[in-house]
Amino acid sequence: MVKCCGKPETNDKGMAEEKKNKNKIKGALVLMKKNVLDVSDLKSSLLDRFHELLGKGVSLQLISAVHTDPAHSGRNFGTPEHAHTLQLPCVGTPRWSYSVSSLGLSPDSILDLLRVRPSTTNGLRGKLGKPVYLEKWVATKTPLTAGETKLDVEFEWDESMGVPGAFMIKNNHHSQFYLGTLTLEDVPGHGRLQFVCNSWVYPAHRYNHHRVFFSNKTYLPCQTPEPLRKYREEELVNLRGNGKGKGKLNEWDRVYDYDYYNDLGMPERGGNFARPVLGGSPVLPYPRRGKTGRKPHKKDPSTESRLSLLNLNIYVPRDERFNMVKFSDFLAYAFKSLFQVLVPEIAALGDKTINEFDSFQDILDLYEGGIKLPNNDTLKKIKDCLPWEMIKELVRNDGERLMKFPMPAVINDNRSAWRTDEEFARETLAGVNPVVISRLEEFPPASKLDPSVYGNQNSTITKEHIEMNMNGLTVEEALKGNKLFILDYHDALMPYIRRINSTSTKTYATRTLFLLQDDGTLKPLAIELSLPHPQGDSHGAVSKVFTPAVDGIEGSIWQLAKAYAAVNDSGYHQLISHW
Known part of the structure; x- marks a missing residue:
């Protein structure tokens, strides 16, 4: 029966049902803005605020762990032809789900496929939620000393999409920031959901991929939810690199790649200082070291050039470097150690046996003597008020003596222990x-x-x-x-x-x-x-x-x-x- 008047009921019901299924999920994101040592980078903070005012903020999108979206399907990244027909067994699976002979491939070819990366996905990705932006970035005061900042965010989430298992973040600011955690409250069908990130997020134009973080739940590869598997695989590819990268690696690169020991020689000093490359041969494929991205040596292209003694500008994945507070603490120790070494070295200039200890007392003198810094509650309170870790370390008052190495615990009570x-x-x-x-x-x-x-x-x-x-x-x-x-x-x-x-x-x-x-x-x-x-x-x-x-x-x-x-x-x- 067809009605000739009135509003279509189906539309009203559909809109009402759609509105009913949509929920607001409140979240809190903890991050640390760019800093220099343990001091906030005020210039970068100002430029980030300017980008925020221009509408270039930090956006986030939730990714469903339950439902896939055919609109975001694609070819399997890095998967060779025919590899999609391989079904790898999960832990506990009693047998393979295919016959090797039916593939028309030799066992070696099968192993080659497995090494490249077999895929068990159909290329579908989890449904994406609506992009939302961090709130109150401009209004939040940037502290002088580096520290965590908590910002609120509110997601619009459809119950039909199920529980989110990951989120995508896009930094449209001028500078990078350290992303600590994202916590979602009252997720429908789940409750509280936390994402532990602990990673530096650089401006989006620095990446050729999206930054995706997963919920704090681990899976075996064969048990990873289908909507998340494609994101997991692409994340692994981004971290591995292709093993063939040459040239400079930038601080925003996230490549955990390996190289041979080809930096042991010093060709600029002549043939007597040439050294063979260790690793990479069929007989001795190892050892390996982390890839640094340093340029080849001008006199010997097979040798990687070295950095100067005090140059710390060597590639290490950004998330693996010392955090700035720790690095500040490290520099303070280095500064103190310089004086701790210089004093005995100067004293040894008049010694007949330079670079040798003449007695055990010479060793103990590295720790004993010197000026003992005062230690009382008043000075401790003053020290705790100092904002910079480097200064705190230089004036520590826990009994360590000025210009001396800290006493090893093993001989602290008994010098002969x-x-x-x-x-x-x-x-x-x-x-x-x-x-x-x-x-x-x-x-x-x-x-x-x-x-x-x-x-x-x-x-x-x-x-x-x-x-x-x-x-x-x-x-x-x-x-x-x-x-x-x-x-x-x-x-x-x-x-x-x-x-x-x-x-x-x-x-x-x-x-x-x-x-x-x-x-x-x-x-x-x-x-x-x-x-x-x-x-x-x-x-x-x-x-x-x-x-x-x-x-x-x-x-x-x-x-x-x-x-x-x-x-x-x-x-x-x-x-x-x-x-």
């Missing part, structure tokens, strides 16, 4: 390279070096050396009870000891045995120091075993043995483990 076996074992376990400590499986420890080249390199540690300090256990009982552990650098260093000792630096290849005690601590049992045989490597090692001692010459030699073991531990960490 570092000499104990307990502290040696603790520092080994809690130090730079604890994962090298391994359970001893055979006694005496055997070498894996080729005996035809290096002769007999097996350990000379005997039961008589260690059983006297094993708390009543025998070697067999300790092995069976998993009580014996070893810090073994013998095989790693022995092939290089002769070359190292041909310089002014001297060292040994070390093996250190520990006993795991009932209280969970380690107890050093013996340290073996080894040198190459003077008649040639094929004659084996010349080794000597040292055991714990406290007094006399034996005690001093035991301290030296622990020092050589610690040197091996530190050097191995820097040259091998750290890479």
Whole structure:
């Protein structure tokens, strides 16, 4: 039946229903405006306000985690042809959802596709909400010192779009700002929703992509909501880079890419200072380092140029750099350290043994003496009122002495605490390279070096050396009870000891045995120091075993043995483990 008069009811109902489904979601965005050290950049703040008055504000759009929008579909970014037919299994999936043979591809080709990036999306993106702008940017006072600013925002959200799972932000200002969090209140069907961002957002024209942040909820790739998956994939591409980038990387780039070690040489100083590129070869693809974007060296294009000593202008993704307050604190420490180093260096000019400590007291003098800054409640209150972190650090009054290094905690109460076996074992376990400590499986420890080249390199540690300090256990009982552990650098260093000792630096290849005690601590049992045989490597090692001692010459030699073991531990960490 058709009515010939009156207003169409369907339109009224539709408009009413649409209005009913739309909600206002209030949000609060916490950010920090651009700053210099820990002082706000007032010039940038003024330019940002000018852009705001011209209508170039900061816009935000919510993205649905429930419904996709066909209007925003597109081809899969970076996905090779046919890759969209691959359906990768999720964790726990019992079988692949396709037959490799049915694709007409070899296993190697399948692996190549998987490396490029298989996609399980259909290219659809989550529905976008209506763009809204931050409120009261102009009216909000910019503090002198860098700090957080809280701004309100109100979104218009249709219940039919479901719960938002991400948001897109566009900075139309002159300057960047640090985006901390966005918190949404009373989200329909969810309640409170928080987005933890912790990222610098630069002006939109600096990017060739949108800045998208996701809610504080983690997913496995196969469990990521379909409307968010495309955004997740594109975010990963933006962070990875293409691995082929050359030239300068800018501060607003967000590339976490790797490069080979091609900056070890100094071609400008001649052939003796040339160094090979480490990494990138089929045999030795590693090590890798972070890409810096520095220019190739003028004399050797395969070598990356270096920066001057005091130049800190090296590319690091902006979100990974020190925040400005921390950097200000760092500069204050550097400024103090300059004087802490200069004073003993000037004093050493009249010393016959420059760059050497003549006694342990020379070491303690780095921390002791000097002027102790006053420490009372009044001065503390004055210090707390200072706005700048750098000044606070320079005038700290927590007992640290002026022009002196802070006293290490290990010797703060007892100047000889570092000499104990307990502290040696603790520092080994809690130090730079604890994962090298391994359970001893055979006694005496055997070498894996080729005996035809290096002769007999097996350990000379005997039961008589260690059983006297094993708390009543025998070697067999300790092995069976998993009580014996070893810090073994013998095989790693022995092939290089002769070359190292041909310089002014001297060292040994070390093996250190520990006993795991009932209280969970380690107890050093013996340290073996080894040198190459003077008649040639094929004659084996010349080794000597040292055991714990406290007094006399034996005690001093035991301290030296622990020092050589610690040197091996530190050097191995820097040259091998750290890479």
